[in-house]
Amino acid sequence: MLVLPALIGLAFLVLPLLGLLVRAPWSTLGTRLARPEILDALRLSLLSATLATLLCLLVGVPLAWVLARVDFPGRRLVRALVTVPLVLPPVVGGVALLLALGRNGLVGRWLDRWFGLTLPFTTAGVVLAEAFVALPFLVISVEGAVRAADLRYEDAAATLGASRWTTFRRVTLPLIAPGVGAGAVLCWARALGEFGATITFAGNFPGRTQTMPLAVYLALENDPQAAIVLSLVLLAVSVVVLAGLRGRWVL
Amino acid sequence: MRSRRTGLRTASITALTAALAAGCGDVKEGPGAKAATRTVVVFAAASLTESFTALGRTFESGHPGARVKFNFGGSSALAQQIDQGAPADVFAAASPATMKQVTDAGRASTPRVFARNRLEIAVPKSASATVTSLNDLTNPKVKVVLCAPQVPCGAAALKALKSAGLTVRPVSQEQDVKAALTKVRLNEADAALVYRTDVKAAAGQVRGVDFPEAAQAVNDYPIAALTKAPQPGLAGDFVRSVLSPQGRATLRQAGFEQP
Amino acid sequence: MGVVIDAHLVVRRGAFTLDLALTAAPGEVVALLGPNGAGKTTALRALAGLTPLSEGHLHVDGEPWHDRPAERRAVGVVFQDLLLFPHLSALENVAFGPRCQGVRRREARRLAAEWLDRVGLADQAARRPRTLSGGQAQRVALARALAVRPRLLLLDEPLSALDAHTRLTVRAGLRRHLAAFDGVAVLVTHDALDAMALADRLVVIEDGAVVQEGTPAHVARHPRTDYVARLVGLNLYRGTARGHSVALPGDTVTFNAAEALDGEVFLAFPPSAVALFRTRPDGSPRNLWEATVGGIEPHADQIRIHLEGPVPAAADVTPAALAELRLTEGDRVWAAVKAAETHAYPA
Structure with a gap:
């Protein structure tokens, strides 16, 4: 009963990939890959996705913990707000980031005025845009893990004299580590594929803000073959990393 | 404008996977369209959005029972959709190069240049006059954005700067x-x-600065009825209406120059 | 030394109220005994600081503890499910408490190793909890609780997760450690044997209130509720005494008891003191009544027969006696109990 729809589902996911593989210009692949702009984009993609994931971990884990554990008025609203980047078109997310953190943004104007710091058109901007879009993946995953974690271990820690912070660090965090790991992997994958918010907020400049998805998009304009090559590289890297991490964290 | 850009991206990905090229992207319909009418589908460069929407309205009032549907987007993406078999009648491109993709694929013949667009420097309306010439863009304190070299406005900008x-x-x-x-x-x-037409369309928020070097990088806009047009008659009619004096007047109002 | 704990614990939760007064002297082991839902675990959590008091107080060594959070109370807790941290080794579990008290890592690990050695697990220090046997895990949990040098050691059903054989050895070990412990140990259990074997004093709770308190020997012989009577394996009745004679309500049966008392009394005798007959035996009508056989089941090496009627009782007979009587459920029998094994005490 379930096998047929399952196979259709799998085919639905795999066929487009197959399309990429079939149409790839295999004969010129080597020379195309060696182009410095591809390596630049790949390096920037990996760097920014990793930094964005770290940023998400830094703020997302505490946020997930608060959502799961602290009962405060408006918690449902806050939880809904956290998921907004999931439903918001990324381009709109990018505009929203500009309006908040841009040179004339709500907060950005003060960053510029006080610290001379402007985020658009910088690699930091890329990281922020990716983190904005990827954060919900981490928060949702970690919140689920915190909810599922056995509270009584925290009781045990308290009776052993552990402060709330020590308990969180030495007991709760290790207990939810699989959830955090899974969330981080999802978060990283989302950040790696991020396009809309990045190009809107951080713009597109090779070596500084041009990540792989942006390079793919622009290559599509006049060189679809190059776009396929870039997509394959992105695909290969993410499959390798995700397969490696999934085994450790999720299963 | 936002939604069009999203649509554009969708369309490009669609073209890449060679599936469902039709129906994606923003489709705008002329008002007053009746059911059971003939529809001419026009794929047009994004910079033509305002002028072609107006032209479409005129065309419909002049052709009772005809309807014009537009798909505005990046010229290259549109060209790819047409090459993948999108059911279009007319293609209006922002550069001869993108039109060439379509004619090379045998999907159109004898394109005609119907308008030209010239670059301008767009500056924020409120900006003090620090940018008055192309040379001012080399000032490292001025944050300049260009189009990517892969897209027509980027190519034109490079050409102008080079000259x-x-x-x-x-x-x-x-x-x-x-x-x-x-x-x-x-x-x-x-x-x-950016193009002068874009500055004009955003007149409330930006100011245009003309520069003489723009003459070295004028963009030609070719238009052609497509060989596999489902409505070949209407396609020809539409192309003619764009080239007509009335069509030219509408384009001129939007900031285009005559070829 | 005087009193270590002086507690009056009141915890209200919905319709349930726990109201428990408790004092204990240094070195004393108190067992909180009671059926499920009586409030034993709530009392333990209140002592540990994991459940706030609705009212009352808790003084330990003269210091008020009721306002302190759990992490600032010198308690050691052995939880029912042990709750050993699954991501830490046995050694790290035991070192956790000392580390939290500010002991340096190296010193904490040395202390932990010492404690593991004391519970006989020196060679299991590096193992993760889930690779330990039930008995080993229980001992690690005890070592972890003792390693914080608590004034109050709390044990929640410490042996309930163990199989019968392991239970025996772990109980013996636990008894030794409790004897060596100079603070107060409070043990929550619903197992009479654990309570009797480990505690100096039993406090029986039912429905959130103390129903009986005393040494194990005293409670075992003088149950005051059906629950306690069942727990210690006695038949228990209330009656009115006049001298050695005790009349049950409605004058159904009159018993001769070993003690001479006057007024309201409890009357108790063990099932083994009951003899059964097919026909009415001759002699005194006292300590004799007619009953219906309600159930027959093996009980250790005896057969336990549940008698129904105006004087419900449990009677233990040998398998040979059962065969001779040829009893089945629903049969009418006469039951007699020896006066020397029938004890009366004031209600």
Whole structure:
């Protein structure tokens, strides 16, 4: 009963990939890959996705913990707000980031005025845009893990004299580590594929803000073959990393 | 404008996977369309959005029972959709190069240039006059956005800068002209090299600065009825209406020059 | 030394109220005994600081503890499910408490190793909890609780997760450690044997209130509720005494008891003191009544027969006696109990 729809589902996911593989210009692949702009984009993609994931971990884990554990008025609203980047078109997310953190943004104007710091058109901007879009993946995953974690271990820690912070660090965090790991992997994958918010907020400049998805998009304009090559590289890297991490964290 | 850019991206990905090329992207319909009418589908460069929408309305009133549907987008993406078999009647491109993709594929013949667009420097309306010439864009304190070299406005900008012997280090190479303009509109960039028509369309928020070197990089807009047009008669009619004096007047109002 | 704990614990939760007064001297082991839902675990959590008091107080060594959070109370807790941290080794579990008290890592690990050695697990220090046997895990949990040098050691059903054989050895070990412990140990259990074997004093709770308190020997012989009577394996009745004679309500049966009392009394005798007959035996009508056989089941090496009627009782007979009587459920029998094994005490 379930096998047929399952196979259709799998085919639905795999066929487009197959399309990429079939149409790839295999004969010129080597020379195309060696182009410095591809390596630049790949390096920037990996760097920014990793930094964005770290940023998400830094703020997302505490946020997930608060959502799961602290009962405060408006918690449902806050939880809904956290998921907004999931439903918001990324381009709109990018505009929203500009309006908040841009040179004339709500907060950005003060960053510029006080610290001379402007985020658009910088690699930091890329990281922020990716983190904005990827954060919900981490928060949702970690919140689920915190909810599922056995509270009584925290009781045990308290009776052993552990402060709330020590308990969180030495007991709760290790207990939810699989959830955090899974969330981080999802978060990283989302950040790696991020396009809309990045190009809107951080713009597109090779070596500084041009990540792989942006390079793919622009290559599509006049060189679809190059776009396929870039997509394959992105695909290969993410499959390798995700397969490696999934085994450790999720299963 | 936002939604069009999203549509554009969708369309490109669609073209890449060679599936469902039709029906994606923004389709705008002329008002007063009746059911059971003949419809002419026009794929047109994003920069033609305002002028062609107006032209479409005129066309419909002159052709009772006819309807014009537009698919506005980046010229290259549109060309790819047409090559993949999208059911279009007319293609209006922002550059001869993108039209050439379509004619080379045998999907159109004898394109005619119907308008020309010239670059302008767009600056925020509120900006003090630090940018008055192309040379001012080389000032490292001026944040300049250009279009990416892969898209027509980027190619035109490079050509103009080259003919002026200038090197500009942009903060970003945007994916299309509207994106470049947006950065100026939001005052995130101090200047952008965009088309005069775009400056005109965003007159409330940006100011245009003319520069003589723009004459070296004028963009020709070719139009052609497509060989596999489902409505070949209407397609020819539409092309003629764009080339007509009335069509030219509408384009001129939008900031285009005559070929 | 005087009193270590002086507690009056009141915890209200919905319709349930726990109201428990408790004092204990240094070195004393108190067992909180009671059926499920009586409030034993709530009392333990209140002592540990994991459940706030609705009212009352808790003084330990003269210091008020009721306002302190759990992490600032010198308690050691052995939880029912042990709750050993699954991501830490046995050694790290035991070192956790000392580390939290500010002991340096190296010193904490040395202390932990010492404690593991004391519970006989020196060679299991590096193992993760889930690779330990039930008995080993229980001992690690005890070592972890003792390693914080608590004034109050709390044990929640410490042996309930163990199989019968392991239970025996772990109980013996636990008894030794409790004897060596100089603070107060409070043990929550619903197992009479654990309570009797480990505690100096039993406090029986039912429905959130103390129903009986005393040494194990005293409670075992003088149950005051059906629950306690069942727990210690006695038949228990209330009656009115006049001298050695005790009349049950409605004058159903009159018993001769070993003690001479006057007024309201409890009357108790063990099932083994009951003899059964097919026909009415001759002699005194006292300590004799007619009943219906309600159930027959094996009980250790005896057969336990549940008698129904105006004087419900449990009677233990040998398998040979059962065969001779040829009893089945629903049969009418006469039951007699020896006066020397029938004890009366004031209600």
